[in-house]
Amino acid sequence: ILNLALSLLQMHIQRKKNPDDLELLRGKAGRTFGHLAGVYCATKGLPSTYNKDLQESWEPMLDHVKTVSDRVQIANGILSTLKLRPERMIASLNPFLLATDVADALVKIFVPFRETHHISGRVVAKSEELGIPMDQLSLEQLQAIDSRFPDNIKDVFNYEASVESRNAQGGTSRAGVLEQIEVFKGMLN
Incomplete structure (x- = not known):
């Protein structure tokens, strides 16, 4: 369950909450990838010394850093207040x-x-x-x-067996997920 403060309550649809912050997080991914593409284009084929066209890489890089920093704070707020209901998740399996x-x-x-x-x-x-x-x-x-x-x-x-059968690197098995968690912890430290 998302914290009500992090959701937009739509008054015309009684009791429907939209996960606005999650939608905005996803939307910002396009912006950050766009900045990356811009930096790649600006630096493509440059010799290894400084060139004036490198100044075009600073604006997207600084915006990228701010965007990602803001989004990490929002994601932290979402995850720290998120309440999971495993019984409802299991009941919704098809x-x-x-x-x-x-x-x-x-x-x-x-x-x-x-x-x-x-x-x-x-x-x-x-x-x-x-x-x-x-x-x-x-x-x-x-x-x-x-x-x-x-x-x-x-x-x-068998849902659990299905999840566990995906045991390749990056797969859904418990071992695969724990491995990815360790990879990301290493990246964050």
Whole structure:
């Protein structure tokens, strides 16, 4: 839950809060990347000594430093007052999030991904057609979509296992996230 002071309460939509500061943080990213591109263009092809055209790099650099400094303070305010509600997060999970896991399970038994992508799409379509969550389709219904579904295909409908299976560098597994936290701590120190 975002702190009310950090949200814009829209009076015409009762009880709806907009995360304005988060939206502005995202919006400022374009500005900072634009400044970076400007500095690259101004310094492209310069010899290694000082040139007058380097003065064009100062204005965007100083604005960038101020913008990032301001945004870090805002992000700190957001994160220090943020209240997480894990039970609501879990309740909002949708089995469609696991459509890629369905495709990955087929890839593991050597079905080409170019096929598994379409098979997974047919599973989603069948779920929508029947009006039931994807993880509630029976093994028989799944195998009617494609006979290559293994008997243990229902095991892929596990959110935690899905997150943990992404264990490459920068992935969503707990180890991957903790590794990234350490990388960013090192960058901040």
